[in-house]
Amino acid sequence: MVQVKVKGQQQMLSGMLHEEGITIHGETKTLQELEVEAPLVNTIYGVALNYKGVLAALGEAMHEAPYKAPPKAPVLYIKPRNTINSHRCPIEMPASVTELEMGATLGVIIGKRATHVPQQEALHYVAGYTIVNDVSIPHDSVYRPAVAQKARDGFCAIGPWMVEAAALPNVEDVTIAVSINGERRMETNTSQLVRSIPALIADITEFMTLEAGDLLLVGIPENAPRAVVGDAVCIDIAGIGSLENHIVPQKIGGDAR
Amino acid sequence: MKKARVAYDGIIHEASEASDGRLQLDDGRYVASDEVVWLPPVIPGTIFALGLNYADHASELAFQAPKEPLVFLKGPNTLIGHNSSTRRPGDVSYMHYECELAVVIGKSGKDIAKEEAYDYVAGYSVANDYAFRDYLENYYRPNLRVKNRDGCTPLGPWLVDASDVADPMNLAITTYVNGVKTQEGNTRDMIFTIADLISYLSSFLTLQAGDLILTGTPHGTVDTAVGDEVVTEIEGIGRLKNTVSGDEAYGRETTSTTKATIER
Numbered sequence: 001m002v003q004v005k006v007k008g009q010q011q012m013l014s015g016m017l018h019e020e021g022i023t024i025h026g027e028t029k030t031l032q033e034l035e036v037e038a039p040l041v042n043t044i045y046g047v048a049l050n051y052k053g054v055l056a057a058l059g060e061a062m063h064e065a066p067y068k069a070p071p072k073a074p075v076l077y078i079k080p081r082n083t084i085n086s087h088r089c090p091i092e093m094p095a096s097v098t099e100l101e102m103g104a105t106l107g108v109i110i111g112k113r114a115t116h117v118p119q120q121e122a123l124h125y126v127a128g129y130t131i132v133n134d135v136s137i138p139h140d141s142v143y144r145p146a147v148a149q150k151a152r153d154g155f156c157a158i159g160p161w162m163v164e165a166a167a168l169p170n171v172e173d174v175t176i177a178v179s180i181n182g183e184r185r186m187e188t189n190t191s192q193l194v195r196s197i198p199a200l201i202a203d204i205t206e207f208m209t210l211e212a213g214d215l216l217l218v219g220i221p222e223n224a225p226r227a228v229v230g231d232a233v234c235i236d237i238a239g240i241g242s243l244e245n246h247i248v249p250q251k252i253g254g255d256a257r
Numbered sequence: 258m259k260k261a262r263v264a265y266d267g268i269i270h271e272a273s274e275a276s277d278g279r280l281q282l283d284d285g286r287y288v289a290s291d292e293v294v295w296l297p298p299v300i301p302g303t304i305f306a307l308g309l310n311y312a313d314h315a316s317e318l319a320f321q322a323p324k325e326p327l328v329f330l331k332g333p334n335t336l337i338g339h340n341s342s343t344r345r346p347g348d349v350s351y352m353h354y355e356c357e358l359a360v361v362i363g364k365s366g367k368d369i370a371k372e373e374a375y376d377y378v379a380g381y382s383v384a385n386d387y388a389f390r391d392y393l394e395n396y397y398r399p400n401l402r403v404k405n406r407d408g409c410t411p412l413g414p415w416l417v418d419a420s421d422v423a424d425p426m427n428l429a430i431t432t433y434v435n436g437v438k439t440q441e442g443n444t445r446d447m448i449f450t451i452a453d454l455i456s457y458l459s460s461f462l463t464l465q466a467g468d469l470i471l472t473g474t475p476h477g478t479v480d481t482a483v484g485d486e487v488v489t490e491i492e493g494i495g496r497l498k499n500t501v502s503g504d505e506a507y508g509r510e511t512t513s514t515t516k517a518t519i520e521r
Contacts, residue, residue, distance in 0.1 A: 043332045048397060067395045075394070076401040078330035080303035082463045094461070115407070116509065145329040145397045147305075153367075153463050207392075207402050209334045 002161040003128065007035040015161065017241075031160075038086045038158040039130055041109060042213040044079040045204070046134055046150075048142055050194045050219030057222050066143045074195060074203050077145060079134065079156040079217070087159035090248040091135055093229050094152060100247065102227050103134030103220035104178045104235040106171070106190055108197055109162050114210040122201035125210070128164045129171060131235050131243040133157040134217050138226060157245045158215070168239045172196055178225050179234045185225035193219055259415040259495075260380075262300075262338075263293035274415065290414075295339035298382055298416035299361050302467035304331040305458060306357075306386055308399055310448050310473025326449045326457050329399055331386075331471075334407050339414035339495075342502040343387055344407070345483050347510065351390040352481055352501070355474035356432045356489035358425065358444050359384040360451055361416060362468040367459050374455035377464065378419045383497040384471045385411045385432075385489040388478075410471075411489070411499040422493060426450055429492040430475055434485050442475025444491075 003012040004024060016023045021030040049055055049071055055062070062070040085091060093100060111127030135155040139146055168174070171190060178186040190196075195203060197218060204210065227233050227247050235243045259274040265288055272280040272293070279287045308327035337343070345352045363379030387409045392402040422428075425444060432440035449457065454470055481487055483503040490496040504510060 043334075045332070045401075069394070071394055071396050073392065073394065073400070073402045075396040076405070077397055078303075078332060078401075080330060080462070082303065082465065142396050143398060144327060145399075147328045147330060148461050151330070152461050208332070208405050209407050211334065 001164045001167060003039065003164065004034075004161040005037045005039050007037055012040055012162070034160075036087050036160045038084050039109065039162045040213065041084070041158065041215040042211055044083070044156060044215045044217065045210075046077045046079055046105075046217040047195070047200060047219050048075040048077060050074070050200070051188070051221045052192050052194055053222035054220070055194060073207070074200060075142070076204065077150060080151050082153045083151055083156035085154040085157040085245065087157070088244050089154070089157065091133070091154055091157065091233075091245050092152075092250045093247055094137065095250045097137050099138060099226040099228055101136040101138045101220075101224045102178055102180070102233050102235070103132075103136055103224055104176050104186065105132045105134050105217045105220055106174070106176060106237060107132040107158060108216040108218060110210045110212055110214045110216065111165070112212050114201060114205045117201055117205045119198045119202035122198035123165065125201060126165045126197070127212070128162040129168050129237075129240055130158055130162045130215075131160075131237050131240050132215070132217050133233065133235055133243060133245055134220055157243060159243050160241055163240045170239070175238045176221070177236045179236070180225060180227055180231050182232075186221065186223060188221040190218065192221065258418050258421065260418075261298050261413065261415055262296040264296060265293045269296065295341070295414050297336040297338050297412040298414070299412075299467060299469065301333050301336060301469050302362075302465050304333070304335070304469045304471070306331055306404070306471040307449070307454065307473035311442060311446050311475040312448055313442070313446065313476035323448070326454060328458070329397075329404060331410065332405055335405055335410040336412050337408040337410070339411065339497050340499075341408065341411055342500040343409055343411065344507055344509075345481070345501050345503060346389070347504045349389050349391045353388055353390065353478040354432055354434075354440075354481060354487045354489060355386040355388060355478055356430050356440055356491065357384045357386050357471045357474050358428065358430070358491055358494065359412060360425075360454075360470040360472060362464050362470070363419070363466055365463060365465045367463045369455055369459040369464070371452040371456045374452035375419065377455055378451070379466070380416045380418045381422055381425060381494050382412055382416050383489055383491045383495045385487065385497055385499055386471050386474065411497055413495065413497055415495045417494050428494065431490045432477065433488040433490070434479070434481060436486075439479050440475065440477030442477065444472070446475060447472060
């Protein structure tokens with residue numbers, strides 16, 4: 001089962017995916033017909049440096065200034081509410097740059113308040129999973145919070161729906177792939193995470209509460225592909241679906257979304 | 258006007274400060290300020306916070322003043338109201354308060370000019386943006402383990418209407434620990450002013466009503482201990498009290514297991 005935020009509906013609705021499309025409240029639509037918005041979420045927390053390949057790429061630099069030591073606790077950041085974007089909606093290229101990093105990631109939606117949760121119970125706190133394109137202006141340093149690079153309007157595409165946790169039992173071994181204009185540009189697997197999903201939930205809730213509806217982005221893999229204006233970007237996660245967005249120039253004079 | 262959100266008699270109320278110093282609830286009742294549970298005066302949207310935004314504090318922390326604002330974000334789990342307590346984990350050796358002017362955004366805006374920035378301000382409050390220095394790591398510093406702990410940011414007691422604050426860039430900032438003055442500063446010493454910050458943030462994102470900007474703290478942050486009463490005060494905005502509490506009340510112990518998990 002999936003939970004879908006259908007355009008025009010206040011709440012998420014339960015749906016059943018099948019070969020013809022999706023059935024919601026007895027009505028079947030093809031995926032082309034279905035108009036969705038981002039699943040309803042509260043605070044969005046991202047985890048940096050959570051792919052083995054990303055840590056390997058940093059390598060010795062982790063022991064040098066300004067980092068001085070490898071990270072101990074999960075390295076988190078927040079994608080604020082202005083970043084939320086939906087399936088098939090445009091992502092705006094800021095006027096100051098020519099490329100954007102497509103941060104394909106699995107999104108974990110928390111199902112109930114989680115404080116100081118042991119790792120072996122952590123998955124009981126998960127409502128489901130979604131696909132996220134955690135967009136960034138490319139930046140090398142992870143020393144200071146990358147708010148100007150990661151918190152721009154529309155820089156967090158989420159969707160097309162939330163797959164309920166029970167429908168994705170192999171979440172620790174799912175393939176994540178990114179295609180740009182139909183060409184496969186990156187492929188990874190959640191087995192490559194430094195901290196597994198249960199470990200993340202345990203180590204994060206040791207110092208802060210995750211609320212029902214909070215969205216946890218488990219990490220951006222190494223060699224995240226970059227997109228330019230005009231590109232069509234598709235992120236596939238096996239067992240969830242495909243999240244599609246396209247890159248457009250920033251509207252002249254800014255955009256009050 | 259000074260507005261608050263309080264719990265009283267089994268329900269949450271909007272309240273305002275009455276002329277006799279009591280609170281007037283939204284149902285007309287008058288109650289004493291110690292009869293209510295004070296909640297953060299705003300339900301926050303995005304919480305922006307500033308590091309190193311006072312030259313004297315920046316030098317205290319042995320950093321050069323930043324060339325652009327050092328902005329970080331905080332989650333809603335951090336906010337608690339006036340008269341509350343904040344947990345000091347048992348393994349922490351340095352937990353310091355940070356008295357900060359909190360700016361509450363009143364309407365949505367993008368690319369806001371400095372000259373028009375105050376049109377977007379609904380009001381002001383006092384924040385105490387505690388930091389737990391033992392947990393500092395040099396990745397997205399200040400990292401969330403330092404700055405995003407549950408209840409680590411008392412806010413209140415009041416939301417003071419912007420129209421009642423003649424010059425928010427000239428307000429005395431004072432912190433008292435157990436009645437002893439430990440921090441003194443003035444909002445005029447901010448490196449990036451309120452107008453600078455609103456203009457800077459809105460240059461790359463849309464600010465929205467309910468967003469909060471915690472504008473940074475001046476010189477004079479010192480360690481606090483379990484049982485300490487910390488009062489952070491900003492002239493004309495409010496006097497925010499918080500007590501530092503220990504692990505016991507939360508049923509938390511720093512066991513070797515938790516340590517192993519953290520250090521993995």
